[in-house]
Every structure is written in structure tokens, then in C-alpha cells.
Amino acid sequence: MTKFLVTGSTGQVGRPATEALRATGAEVVGLTRRGGPGAVAADLVSGQGLTGALAGVDTVVHLAAGNNKRDLPMMRNLTTAAAEAGIKHLVMVSIVGCDRVPLGFYRQRVELEEIALASGVPLTIQRATQFHSLVEQVFTAQRFLPVVFGPDWPYQPIAMQEVGARMAELATGAPQGRADDIGGPVRQTVRELHAIWKRVTGSKRRGVIFKPPGKMSAAFAAGYHLAPGSSYGQQMFEQYLQAR
Numbered sequence: 001m002t003k004f005l006v007t008g009s010t011g012q013v014g015r016p017a018t019e020a021l022r023a024t025g026a027e028v029v030g031l032t033r034r035g036g037p038g039a040v041a042a043d044l045v046s047g048q049g050l051t052g053a054l055a056g057v058d059t060v061v062h063l064a065a066g067n068n069k070r071d072l073p074m075m076r077n078l079t080t081a082a083a084e085a086g087i088k089h090l091v092m093v094s095i096v097g098c099d100r101v102p103l104g105f106y107r108q109r110v111e112l113e114e115i116a117l118a119s120g121v122p123l124t125i126q127r128a129t130q131f132h133s134l135v136e137q138v139f140t141a142q143r144f145l146p147v148v149f150g151p152d153w154p155y156q157p158i159a160m161q162e163v164g165a166r167m168a169e170l171a172t173g174a175p176q177g178r179a180d181d182i183g184g185p186v187r188q189t190v191r192e193l194h195a196i197w198k199r200v201t202g203s204k205r206r207g208v209i210f211k212p213p214g215k216m217s218a219a220f221a222a223g224y225h226l227a228p229g230s231s232y233g234q235q236m237f238e239q240y241l242q243a244r
């Protein structure tokens, strides 16, 4: 029986991916810094505990992230140890358009993909569009301001639950390199998303939608971070907010 290790098993994507894999009856172990029931403790930045965590594992689903530059040593440590341990399949998540939108954080995502590809471990990379929680944060992060500022870019937000399910689906199949991009069910403007957020949360704060200058903004405005052909995501942003 295939043994799976899910890094970041308590995260937004890691948790549903772990649940979906467990639902197949497979042997699944999580990995976080603290460990806990069903999860081993290992720190991917220092590499501490990693070799032990990989013992007897066939497939690694890598969903741990700090969402900062520490993700790079995390990926180096993981892929080096995975190559040494003879891991048969590494599945990782990345961001749609990370190679087309000139943003530092996105360049890091490309670097993460390159590190994984260079490791020689059989790989599947799944790029996804922005999560519903990220769009929500655009609005909630400004809670001390009387208005809500939003960039005039389209989004195609997707449920973290669905991304997790997709990661589990990929992990149970063969390595495929770059999988087709996935995105949420519809493309919506920030104006539309803000109106939904206001309606569902009851917020009275007016939206101020503006066009930031520069190449990065132009790339987002052109929709390079969207997956127009994808029909994967089903849950709408409104349903996500209502379910909370």
C-alpha cells in the first residue's frame, strides 16, 4: 500500500488534502513543526526530523509554506532528502501565472518549481489561482480604514478545500510534470467581489477601486494569474463566505 506524507497537513490546503487521502483508506502521515495526532514533527527550514519523516514513504504532497523566502530552503531540504529516500512521487502546489506576473513573491514560486524539477524526484506541479481566503484578506486587512481599497484586477478565486482535493487526486496518480492549471468557477472583478463581501458580511465600508501603476499591475489587469479554461473549482466566493 502506498504511504503518503503530507507536509503542512494543518494548513488551508494541507488539511483537506490529508482528509481526502485518508478517505481513500491509504496510510497518510502529516508533517508540521509541532507534529501531533497523525503527524510527525519536522522543521523543513532546518531539516530537523526530515529523514525520519520520510522513512517508508512513497509519495510526498508538499503543502507546507511560510509564504516567504524561507520556502526556498524548505524546498531544497525536502527535495534533497526526498531524492536520497527514493521518493517515487512529489506533488506540489504553485500559483497560476507565477512566471508571467513580475512580482517578487511569484518569482520565488518559479524558483520553488525549478528546485523541485532539478531534484530529479518524479514530480507533479499543480498551479492554482488565488484562494477565496486571499481575496477575503484584501478586504479584511484594511479594517481600520473607513473605506476598502481594491486594485482594479480580475480574480478567479478557488476554494482551498477543492485545491486540497485536487492535490490528493494527483497524489494517487502517476507523476505528470506540470498539470493543467486550475481555478475557481468564475472570473470576477474586485468591484463585484467587494459587493459580495459587503452583502454577506454586512459591512458598510465603501470600495475604492483603483488602477495601480507599473508592469506588475498591468500583468494582473491582463489576467495572467487566471485559468480561463479551467472548470475545476465549483464553490463561489459568496458560498465560501456564507459557509464560514
Ligand SMILES: NC(=O)c1ccc[n+]([C@@H]2O[C@H](COP(=O)([O-])OP(=O)(O)OC[C@H]3O[C@@H](n4cnc5c(N)ncnc54)[C@H](OP(=O)(O)O)[C@@H]3O)[C@@H](O)[C@H]2O)c1
Pocket: 007, 008, 009, 010, 011, 012, 013, 014, 031, 032, 033, 034, 042, 043, 044, 045, 046, 063, 064, 065, 066, 067, 074, 093, 094, 095, 096, 127, 128, 129, 130, 131, 132, 134
Ligand atoms: N493563497 C493563495 O491564494 C494561493 C494560491 C495558489 C497557491 N498557493 C500556495 O499554497 C500553498 C499552501 O498554502 P496554505 O495557505 O495552505 O498554507 P498555510 O495555511 O499557511 O499552512 C502552512 C502549513 O505549513 C506548515 N509549516 C510552516 N512552516 C513549516 C516548517 N518550517 N516546517 C514544517 N512545516 C511548516 C504549517 O504548520 P506549522 O505552522 O504547525 O508548522 C502549516 O501546516 C503555499 O505554497 C502557497 O504559496 C496559495
